[in-house]
Amino acid sequence: MKRFIVLFAAVLSAVGYIVASLANGAADPSALKLLTPEEMPAFRLDALQEGLASNKYVMASVNGVVDGDTLEIDYKNKEYKVRLLCIDTPESVKQGVDIQPYALEASELTKRLTLHKKVRLIFDKGLRDRYGRLLAYIILDNGENLNAILVRNGFARVEIVSPNKKYKEYFLKLQSEAIKDMKGMWSLDRAKQPFVKDSDGDYIPRYWKTREGA
Numbered sequence: 111m112k113r114f115i116v117l118f119a120a121v122l123s124a125v126g127y128i129v130a131s132l133a134n135g136a137a138d139p140s141a142l143k144l145l146t147p148e149e150m151p152a153f154r155l156d157a158l159q160e161g162l163a164s165n166k167y168v169m170a171s172v173n174g175v176v177d178g179d180t181l182e183i184d185y186k187n188k189e190y191k192v193r194l195l196c197i198d199t200p201e202s203v204k205q206g207v208d209i210q211p212y213a214l215e216a217s218e219l220t221k222r223l224t225l226h227k228k229v230r231l232i233f234d235k236g237l238r239d240r241y242g243r244l245l246a247y248i249i250l251d252n253g254e255n256l257n258a259i260l261v262r263n264g265f266a267r268v269e270i271v272s273p274n275k276k277y278k279e280y281f282l283k284l285q286s287e288a289i290k291d292m293k294g295m296w297s298l299d300r301a302k303q304p305f306v307k308d309s310d311g312d313y314i315p316r317y318w319k320t321r322e323g324a
Contacts, residue, residue, distance in 0.1 A: 167231060211295055262287060
């Protein structure tokens with residue numbers, strides 16, 4: 111009985127931690143003034159054509175969330191895996207890497223905003239990554255950009271990969287604001303943050319540094 115009580119208390123503590131984190135203003139998109147897609151020219155639908163191709167868009171249903179920055183969608187009765195452009199959330203399912211701080215919170219926020227919902231995927235120059243996943247900006251039904259929400263709320267770092275550099279400065283600005291405001295993972299002690307600065311001043315996963323022996 112005592113063992114059950116201890117286990118139950120541990121579960122409650124874990125749940126309470128996640129709930130408290132999501133209850134924080136940093137996890138509530140409505141608490142922030144984010145640029146809407148209409149304020150970013152490439153996101154204007156009147157300037158885009160529908161299609162599964164570079165610089166176009168599709169409407170799709172989200173039927174799975176792998177982690178904070180990776181979704182599974184259904185488009186025209188075919189399933190695709192999607193990686194969110196310009197961002198990287200802490201790891202929760204990466205083989206050989208322990209669950210990182212704020213990984214579960216990022217995943218839960220993405221689930222809450224997208225799972226079993228219709229979203230708009232907007233593609234940049236590069237349509238797929240080396241794993242065959244679609245690369246996209248995810249626009250929610252209220253017009254907000256999920257990629258931006260995750261960065262501005264401190265649930266993701268900026269990761270810019272060529273040729274998708276169009277909004278580099280925009281996302282770096284959101285990241286700077288999140289760090290300044292100590293949102294999400296940036297509220298942790300620096301030694302506990304899942305990302306660290308490299309010699310170029312960019313944030314990279316802490317486990318990269320660990321593997322390098324730095």
